[in-house]
Amino acid sequence: MKDFEVTARCGKARLGRLTTPHGVVDTPVFMPVGTQASIKGVPHDMLNCPVILSNAYYLYLKPGLEILKNFGGLHRFMNWNNSILTDSGGFQIFSLSALFKIRENGVEFRSKFDGSKHFLTPEEAVSFQFEIGSDIIMSLDRCMKYPSPRADIASAVNTTCAWAEKGLSAAKRYETGQKLFAITQGGTFPDLRRECTEKLMEHPFDGFAVGGLGVGEPLLLRQERLAENLDMLPADKPRYVMGMGPAPEIWDTVEMGADMFDCVLPTRNGRNAQAFTFSGKINLRNAKFKNDKLPIDSSCGCPACLKYSRGYIHHLFNVREMLAQTLTSLHNISFMIDLTQLIRDSIKNGTFPEEKKKFMNNWKGEN
């Protein structure tokens, strides 16, 4: 059996199975974000999901390689037995750019915690992720803000491709079953994205991620580039759209052939009282919920919905109790997991377009 198989299709939408050292991941899949080895506000032992995301840049600084190795890897350190995907830190080079200097053979940066100086090669970025036992490892890439001059994007594409190759040379995945993914860049320039993607596809990566989007460009432009880029990718490898989270965009992007997603929205929104339901988003701080005995979403089976009402959670936000953030974040992650289950079922049943339409009609945004 191959480590990734597409088992059904509905249009371009794909149902797949990705096998990692920690189990099988049915795709399309949503991966909750646990940047620093914890999903913000949510005890991860309350979650039932096949893969979570963590961040090599943060883990490299704290707790660091030595401690993670001493604990027998990231899984044991945080007591998570399903799969873990680690982002390499390429996006942090972008988002915390004041702390970074790009050199030809790697990145010089200062710790966001204590200002200490570090130098990381693309080989080390990949080795670190192998060493801590990540199941799905991302190459170190170079992400640029939108808009950026074409010359800068072209240069970032060259760096990204060179670093991906160097990371590949450091990979030991054939022995361990760990996967190494490359990340495409190229901003919103179609030809640069193609150049980057084709170069990366010359190498035996286990999967490909579309990166460098969702950095400020207009939604329609993003969707065009996403669709084109996903079309270029090999049919027999998993496709990961990085940092994409709003439910409607997940439907759109699955329709273009994407398999994997991650986003901080479920927990970030959850901490701000915004809850996802299949009838749209609701803000639990709204006074209209104060007497509401229904759960956040009556169709949801998560612990928050099985045990607590909107009225109670409204009260918890009102009096600033931490439990408010925990319950709403937990629910929002469960919603994303249910949403991708619905998507997978609709691909299997050949009803993806109808289910998408139904979802979009019900999802009215804030209500």
Place this chain on the structure above:
Amino acid sequence: MKDFEVTARCGKARLGRLTTPHGVVDTPVFMPVGTQASIKGVPHDMLNCPVILSNAYYLYLKPGLEILKNFGGLHRFMNWNNSILTDSGGFQIFSLSALFKIRENGVEFRSKFDGSKHFLTPEEAVSFQFEIGSDIIMSLDRCMKYPSPRADIASAVNTTCAWAEKGLSAAKRYETGQKLFAITQGGTFPDLRRECTEKLMEHPFDGFAVGGLGVGEPLLLRQERLAENLDMLPADKPRYVMGMGPAPEIWDTVEMGADMFDCVLPTRNGRNAQAFTFSGKINLRNAKFKNDKLPIDSSCGCPACLKYSRGYIHHLFNVREMLAQTLTSLHNISFMIDLTQLIRDSIKNGTFPEEKKKFMNNWKGEN
């Protein structure tokens, strides 16, 4: 069967059973504090304890009587099926005194939330707790700071006794099984405490609480007054020492014949990385724990200790993840529950003095 029975004794220490509308509470018991219908940082569905504490003053303001009644009472509102004790708000009159004015027939106060003006009689304070379905209801009392002039304490004793009688007249406990407790005051004046206690004992309260201590007086003075006051109380009624939390003081006070305790320390300390163990307190922020694979307390069976290491929780505090506070608070509450189980067993087995000595020897404070 009576609603409270003492089933064993070891010296003055008592093993008891208190029956409420929501079950049986084995005493001595520690009650975790959920002031605003939530135990800070801890999903209460993770707790296994017979009774928690909430606060009528806070609940009266938010969410208020109407909403709590609409939900069918506090238990259903917060989805807690074991017993609830509600404090009346007397301590808040003391601790938030700038917002209060004492009148002969009640208290005038402003909401700490929105400054709105309220007037509460001692009858209403008790009725409110009955209406929201509290299992153990506290009379409205008048608590004074330490030190206060004798005349002020004497006046507070008079008010406390008058209010307790008025609350009793408003009680409907014989129909519902709900319990009404009176609270003794008198500061550190032995004769005033005796006067207050004897007056209150003329009336058929279901239990008695020792109040007005732990407000700044020296520990030895507190212990003397506590011992005297507990000795005055009837043998066939439960005795509750309000707001008492440090583990050594719980041993001391059980030895004086106390049955019930509550304290915010397990959650407050938990939020500040201080964890309780049977070998003393530890501060999980301490760098010496960064490579520690042991649970907080190896003898503990709480979810935090079953699943996570000191090293991981140290990391969570280090990177300011909420899960750090949740796990440590959850553990500290579990520790208090285990501690009172140990105390109950030692009373039953007649080994209280030996077990107390053993505990005290191991409990070295910070280590």
